[in-house]
Amino acid sequence: MRGVLRLFAPRSYMDRQRRAGLLFVLPALVYFGLVFLVPLVESVVGSFHRIVPGGESRFVGLRLYQRVFTDSTFWQAVANTVSLLLMSVPVTVTLALAVALGLHRLRSVMARSAWAAMYFLPFSVSLVAAALIWQWMYDPLYGFLNHLLGLAGLPPLPWLQSLELVRPSLAIVNVWVRLGFDTVIFLAALQAIPADYYEAASIDGASARQALLRVTLPLLNPQIVMVTILELIFNFKVFDTVYATTQGGPAGASQTVIMLLYDTAFKFFRLGDASVMAVFVFASLLLVTLVQWRLFRREVEY
Amino acid sequence: MAAGALCVFFPFFWMAVTSLKTVPEIQRVPLHIAPDRWTNLDNFREVFHRQPFARFLLNSALIAGVSAVSSVVVSSLAGYGFAKFRFPGHGVFFFAIVGILMVPFQSVVVPLYLWVSRLGLLDTYLGILAPDLVSVFGVFLMRQSIEVVPSDYIDAARIDGAGELRIFWGVILPSVKPALATLVIVKFMWTWNELFWPLIVVNSPSMKVVTLGLLSFTNMYFIEYNLVTAAAVVSILPILVVFLVGQKWVVRGVVLSGLKG
Numbered sequence: 001m002r003g004v005l006r007l008f009a010p011r012s013y014m015d016r017q018r019r020a021g022l023l024f025v026l027p028a029l030v031y032f033g034l035v036f037l038v039p040l041v042e043s044v045v046g047s048f049h050r051i052v053p054g055g056e057s058r059f060v061g062l063r064l065y066q067r068v069f070t071d072s073t074f075w076q077a078v079a080n081t082v083s084l085l086l087m088s089v090p091v092t093v094t095l096a097l098a099v100a101l102g103l104h105r106l107r108s109v110m111a112r113s114a115w116a117a118m119y120f121l122p123f124s125v126s127l128v129a130a131a132l133i134w135q136w137m138y139d140p141l142y143g144f145l146n147h148l149l150g151l152a153g154l155p156p157l158p159w160l161q162s163l164e165l166v167r168p169s170l171a172i173v174n175v176w177v178r179l180g181f182d183t184v185i186f187l188a189a190l191q192a193i194p195a196d197y198y199e200a201a202s203i204d205g206a207s208a209r210q211a212l213l214r215v216t217l218p219l220l221n222p223q224i225v226m227v228t229i230l231e232l233i234f235n236f237k238v239f240d241t242v243y244a245t246t247q248g249g250p251a252g253a254s255q256t257v258i259m260l261l262y263d264t265a266f267k268f269f270r271l272g273d274a275s276v277m278a279v280f281v282f283a284s285l286l287l288v289t290l291v292q293w294r295l296f297r298r299e300v301e302y
Numbered sequence: 303m304a305a306g307a308l309c310v311f312f313p314f315f316w317m318a319v320t321s322l323k324t325v326p327e328i329q330r331v332p333l334h335i336a337p338d339r340w341t342n343l344d345n346f347r348e349v350f351h352r353q354p355f356a357r358f359l360l361n362s363a364l365i366a367g368v369s370a371v372s373s374v375v376v377s378s379l380a381g382y383g384f385a386k387f388r389f390p391g392h393g394v395f396f397f398a399i400v401g402i403l404m405v406p407f408q409s410v411v412v413p414l415y416l417w418v419s420r421l422g423l424l425d426t427y428l429g430i431l432a433p434d435l436v437s438v439f440g441v442f443l444m445r446q447s448i449e450v451v452p453s454d455y456i457d458a459a460r461i462d463g464a465g466e467l468r469i470f471w472g473v474i475l476p477s478v479k480p481a482l483a484t485l486v487i488v489k490f491m492w493t494w495n496e497l498f499w500p501l502i503v504v505n506s507p508s509m510k511v512v513t514l515g516l517l518s519f520t521n522m523y524f525i526e527y528n529l530v531t532a533a534a535v536v537s538i539l540p541i542l543v544v545f546l547v548g549q550k551w552v553v554r555g556v557v558l559s560g561l562k563g
Binding site: 017031129135137147233 | 383390410412502520527541553
């Protein structure tokens with residue numbers, strides 16, 4: 001208590017230092033408190049309350065949870081999100097690793113950064129633009145992909161219009177967008193591996209394949225875990241690409257959790273239900289992050 | 303490697319050539335890759351004619367610009383506070399801020415919307431900016447960067463009688479210029495590309511940002527891809543310039559944002 005009082009009436013040099021430090025961080029603390037912490041608490045509180053006609057809010061216990069969690073639309077959205085994520089995350093991470101290893105082998109720094117920039121380009125544009133570019137690629141009549149299929153003598157595909165193909169098609173967009181981001185992270189990690197390790201491996205008679213499997217990949221393990229987690233989080237929250245193209249269709253086949261949350265809150269104004277979904281999203285991602293921490297305990301020492 | 307990069311780049315190329323084509327050219331069978339006239343800018347004229355696209359660009363530039371600047375100011379102040387001072391609650395506060403990284407924006411969006419609405423900020427610049435003024439990434443980045451500035455410099459300035467703000471301005475900021483550049487560029491790009499929040503708070507056409515403006519070309523029964531691609535080109539060009547100019551810093555930011563996990 002006396003420590004707190006001294007912040008307001010500093011007596012010594014140390015007191016003044018403490019007060020200065022606190023004042024420096026104060027704007028950020030206030031901002032994050034107002035924009036994240038207070039709304040997060042309100043989301044949790046809101047998930048236990050119902051707004052009755054007349055604007056009054058009434059405590060309803062777990063009734064909203066019961067309603068959302070017994071709604072097949074919700075579980076359909078969860079299933080769609082998970083299926084989308086299972087398609088895009090492994091592909092993105094594997095491709096990024098391959099691309100990073102390829103780029104790392106390039107001798108010229110100029111060439112390396114030029115190609116890396118090419119891969120990174122999709123990440124720097126908005127997801128809306130990315131989605132619309134692909135929607136045009138996927139166009140059933142005049143799209144470039146069906147043109148290619150035609151050249152190969154194959155029938156055109158109804159990419160975004162079909163129940164089976166819509167999720168793989170959207171997954172391709174997500175992979176395209178995220179590939180460069182992951183590649184850059186892997187490339188930075190590869191460049192941080194000391195050259196001695198490879199020298200030692202080759203003195204011991206290791207082949208290039210063995211060096212990759214026994215030296216490179218184990219050392220990249222932390223980055224692989226981290227990138228996978230980042231991709232899981234990104235793909236779990238996917239919204240923009242779906243909203244810009246299919247809006248969840250056809251027949252709900254690409255309805256994702258965040259799409260449903262958006263519709264529930266801002267189309268149907270069922271704010272209580274939306275709060276339940278918000279808590280669900282928060283809890284799911286928290287779980288992912290906690291798993292990440294557990295995995296990260298086993299850190300690799302250089 | 304090169305083949306992969308060209309595949310990744312192809313959709314951009316396809317967007318660019320489509321934006322130079324007329325509707326009959328788009329629908330022509332067999333398909334021609336190149337447009338008939340490389341100088342056909344009619345689609346671009348039409349984009350600006352049909353929607354107030356210049357206004358959208360201006361709105362996005364303003365919002366992204368303000369968010370980048372405010373982010374740098376608040377983050378570097380906080381970064382300095384966390385890096386070079388010890389005060390009651392130091393550890394708890396920093397942990398709390400990093401913890402916010404785990405809170406997805408979608409989990410706070412409903413209460414945030416209600417607050418913005420109650421304060422009468424729907425459909426205003428301030429309302430669009432509200433959640434974008436500071437990012438946790440910025441605080442983290444600035445703390446990391448300021449931590450390695452030698453404390454001797456700060457002590458020397460203090461002995462010379464400089465006040466805390468003067469030290470911040472004259473000693474700290476000049477030593478972390480690369481981090482400042484990273485934060486400005488990355489934050490500008492993030493805000494420019496954002497859709498979710500503007501979609502919720504913007505109603506009137508004159509307040510739309512570029513991402514929303516782009517969508518307004520797809521809300522029709524028949525999508526005119528010559529216009530969609532032209533609008534996409536217009537929306538991407540400014541960010542492309544920012545990216546090419548600041549590529550080094552963007553990559554730095556990505557690596558750091560990856561490290562933050």
